[in-house]
Amino acid sequence: MINFLKIVAKNRLAAFGGILLLIILTLSILAPILPLKEPNITNTADRFMVPFEGGHILGTDHLGRDLLSRLLWGTQLSLAVGFAAAFIAATFGSILGAIAGFYGQKTDNIIMRFIDMLMAFPYILLALAIVAALGPGLFNALIAVALVNIPFFARNIRGVTVTLANKEFIEAARLSGMSNLRILIVEIFPNLLPMIVIAMSTTVGWMILETAGLSFLGLGSQPPQADLGSMLGEARSALITNPHTSFVPGIMIFCIVIGINLFGDGVRDALDPRLKKGSLIRPLPQTIYEGGDTQPTPSTKLLSVQNLSTQFHVNQDVYQSSNDVSFEIQEGECLGLIGESGSGKSVTALSVTSLVASPPGVIKKGSVNYKNENLLALPYEKLRSIRGNKISYIFQDPLTTLHPLHTIGDQLLEALQAHDSKLSISESISKSKDLLKSVQIPNPDNVWDVYPHQLSGGMRQRVCIAMALINNPELIIADEPTTALDVTVQAQILNILNSLRKERKLSILFISHDFGVISQLCDRVIVMYAGSIVEEGPVKNIIQQAAHPYTSELIKCVPQLGNKEHALHSIPGNPPSLNQLPEGCAFANRCQYKQDQCLKGSVPVSSKDNRSYKCFYPVGGTA
């Protein structure tokens, strides 16, 4: 509870709302003991006094009654009625919702159909019908407003109950022989409470507004009793001549509602962190780069990544996803990048053209040399002219990476026209369709007008390949392009990539967690572990004799068909968390060759010929 108040208090707006509410609440509760004038004594001689006239701090109304006194009493009434309505709606709504969600099936069906019916009304019409039946009056308005808000609670609470009812602890309670009613009260209700509080905090403002509204219409509180709504309603006839009588109650309603809204937002954020505003952050078009004007070392290679370090800043934690990574790709080369999930391969690949979601991602240092320019430091427009044009991507899951609401044709055309606006539409279309053919899509004309969800996974990935190729790039970065596909389709996609690569002399950076796939396609391979490169070299040599223990474990993980002796291998233990990397070798705690030396300082990179590795005790001695 104290913790909860702390979170709310930290949110300055919520705290402001809370204090505003508290002041209003205190004043209205203290109304009976404050030295106020009688709220209902009429004195027509003193009518329409402006504020501070004749000892009336806020002036008087059309019957000469003291406005300050009426305001505080009216506030008390409005708050009481609003909270009462919220409480009634929450109680009945939650009961209905909990029963529907817990018992399910027929009960659920009947209750929810009824709730749907209530929701089919524009809410005020239902409220008006109820008031019409019961007759105008504050209590009847309260009932009307409460009834109208029941569906909101019922729906929300039902949803939460359904997920709760399927949890293990409910199952356990059932097995222990608890009755349904008891489970509902003892096990489910306490878990619903935060949700009910959230729902109440978001609606109580509404209900105060709605009851005030009904009173404003003359259907709520009846004279001489007055809540804020009826005060405003009575003041309306004197709006033009004596506007202050309208200001007083109007501004009070506004203050109450804004206070509740601010405070309610804070309560919601504190109780349900998933809804917190900060969790929705717009990723910038370009990853934040803190390397300043780092000049890349000149290189003759097509692309040279130098000392790249990419981090994620989440709350107080820093996740070091890519740690001082350097590698080069030659023209026409296919470079493999391999590692477990979370080893930083994708982040490294996305960093090349600053596509890492930022915030929270930050490229801390390093450079990417492409044609003697540092890609990371390029201004946005220049970077854009390279993305998809010179360097393009193929991503893992083509269903989420293709836009769901655009046809395949439109998405291909868009890629073309982003870089060549002069190309005519008919030329663009024929070029795109030719490309679809070259990725072995048998009927480009049919695929053209189709949406991604209507294609199979393999077809979608072919489309993605075509899209990556459309501007004749020099480098394609393929981030696990076959992982989401089944094995036969995988092979087809790999074949397509391989033949296109030879045809077009493409360079490919191919990311995978599967040494089998890498060995089919790549010339050289880089092995990444916990954000760092641990080994690098020609694929053939590494498969014959890996130097780093991690690499050799990874190779062992490739299953061999028909070999029962070769049990499916897995690497024991888990990689270290990227926000608290250990000193020394990150793999040490999973390594069978570990020595004391491995746990201290940093491990140097040893290179020989065209191979390098980061280990004190390489497998099979110095390779």
Add this chain to the structure above:
Amino acid sequence: MNRLLSAIPVVLGITIIVFLIISLIPGDPATAILGSYATPENVAKINKDLGLDKSLPERYLIWLGNIIQGDFGRSFSLNRPVIDEVMERFNATLILSGTAFVLCSFFGILVGTISAARQYTLTDKFITFIVLIGISIPSFFLGMMMILTFAVRLKLFPVSGMYAIWGGGDLPDLINHLVMPSIALAIVATGVVARISRNAVLEILRQDYVRTARAKGVKERSILISHVLRVAIVTILPVLGLQAGFVLSGSVYIEIVFQWPGVGRMLVDAILKRDIILVQGGVVFVSICYVFFNIAVDVLQRVLDPRIR
């Protein structure tokens, strides 16, 4: 077509609920209607006229049968058929609420998108602040303040009504009268739509297909319009359907404040005059229209989203 058929149970449900609520009137409706004229003969006559001497289900079926034939009964305070009065008033409400709905949808999405695209900038903070004020101010109070400022002080717009009493009646006159009430009505809904749009846009910006578009080298502006907004509109549509209900509800207050001759004002007058038949007819008629509006929204969503087509 299937959607239209699915409306039947909802419409039936609406009539049952309204009928039950109205039938729950405590005391004797005839006495309530007649007040001091409640002689035994008059009571018996009214009871027979209203069919109150029959059982509840019977009365419901008769009433429903009449509604299907377009007969919503007769208003005794106005002494004319309910349907004629409601149709006339509904026209005015439709003009007011429709305008406000278009305003709130357009500006809500626009403002929310700008706010999301400029997240954490001064623009975003300013918009968030204004939106907060917008959703907290009671529309009837806002309407009154607008009358005071723009009609009385600045004399920019007429104080109230739908047409000028003398020499009005044409379209410019209507628009002139419509500006203030429609804006007052739209403000709250605009705030709600803007909040939801902002969140929807932020959510969509994190999707993989936006990253793909960036990787393709598409300009940020086109990404926002053709990739993000396209999806955002589909996700916001159901919310807009719901907002239409709020706009329609808010129009009751605005009609009172601006003396707009719509259904809302008619209903409030009818309640105060205890003209139950008129209330019943008005509520059922408008609610049914609202059901069909939501079906239209649903159909539109199917058109815009090929995944659920």
